[in-house]
Amino acid sequence: MSRILVIADYRDGKLSEATLELCKAAKEIASGLGATAAGAVFSKDDSIANELAKYVPEVLSVVDPKLEKYTSDGYSQAAKAVIESQDVQGVLFAHSYDGVDYAAKVALSVDAAIITNCNKIEISDGAPLFTRSIYNGKINEQRKIKTDKFIATLEKGAYDKEEAGDAGTVTPVSVTIGDIRTIVKEIVETMAGAVDISQAKIIVAGGRGTKDQDKFNDVIVSLAKKLGGEFAGSRPVIDSGWTEAARQVGQSGKTVAPILYIAAGISGSIQHVAGMKGSQCIVAVNKDPEAPIFNIATYGIVADLFEVLPAIMEELG
């Protein structure tokens, strides 16, 4: 029986949440195609494979000291060997930093189509139908594949996490890992020793719509202080240097879940939402009625933030 294969995404000896979402997706897709869900782990030992076996019935484990740290060359060779030696119909990667680094490389190496950043994979006329976000999430497109095998990366949160169950089998797959052209030296923290906004009960965050650093300080920082909370920014604000990196909320920054999150001038990209969707009450202020932030906010005000935020300040007295 052919497999829908989950490629494990892990760090520091722990499977990522995204991997558990892939397991749920793989089972759904496999069920629709008359296939079976399986996982693949590339590592220095079986420990991650044994963990993944709680979520899928079969795990293919490639063990080699060269795979201790992720490298695109090493992991691509392992993936190619597994895909070509086993009966694999489709491969799921997380659309994570690691997944994005090598999924397309694997796709080309096994001559499979790749469709990235999918938020849904259904079966239509016996074939997989992929839905993905485009235009900053304002539009969705659907695609099908023309090759026998497919490779897809899934958006974080597109599927729920699979629950742990009975242990599946772990089967070793022997692969000769050849040349690796990159050397991993170390992992460094870019936000160490700075403010920790993840502890704040109230956060006021500004995005690109706050226009410049002075205006950001005027409306965002002041309102945060008035409410006794912390101020934060979406990625573009940090990229432009309007506030420090430790105040970035999002996939590449901090994950926060305060009681109140006010998002002003923030469009609500998937990467930003990933960092704050656990907030209890979300208020969005944006003059674009189509901004995706309004799809996750509790309350929304479609208006100019430079009029609304000062009005809120005044109302607070």
Place this chain on the structure above:
Amino acid sequence: MKIVVCVKEVPDMESKFNIIDDCRIDESQVAFKMNDFDEYAVEEALQIKEKFGGEVIIVSAGPDRIVKDIRQSFAMGADWGVHINDRDVDSGDSFVLASAISKAIEKIGDVDLVLTGVQAEDDMAAVIGVMIAEMMGLPHCTNVAKVQIGDDKKSITINRELEGGLNEVLETTLPAVLSIQSGINQPRYATLPRIMQAKKKRLDVERGAELGVSELGEAGSKTSFIKMFIPIAEHRAELIEGDPKAAAATLVDKLKNEVKVI
């Protein structure tokens, strides 16, 4: 050093998008600009050129309207460029585009470094850099937050962005392909003299077939486009109406008395 930067012209994401025939956006209603990520890539290339000497070459695929954004890269300081102006490339998927760009880079020859942006704001695929690297047999790195090239102009140390503010530091050797993350630098503005100079810089025009691309258009693609649509959100915020003062008053009241968060 010969540095190629792949840039893409994309619609301004704050535009209102209307979909025609379930298959394309109404271009008459949108403004086009350089993909944000690619601006950072051009700036990075210019900084490397300032340090090591050499040339920065822009490669971009798209219809006639993209020339203004290629010239904007020239105005920032890029030296010359290649415009792949071919409907059979535009109508293809990422695989076709990457094939065409790879052939264009091979034709340029002796390229030391290829930079792309992390992804295009419109298609959000994030695959072109990785595909080019694989097609050309070059090492690559994505989501690059820092680049340091050694004095030997061969060794390169890269910071690759990871989740939660972490960076992975890795080393490789040139030639290589890097996809550049936003925030790596502050892209320079084009000065008026530079904008005037940009009009005279060399811009070659290429087509897929002449470049030797064997797989073009929908026929050469590995994926097929089915349709596009505006997604229906499962949830919608409770919108507070009224002028800013009235809306602010209503909001503060709700935050105090309804959800009791302040």
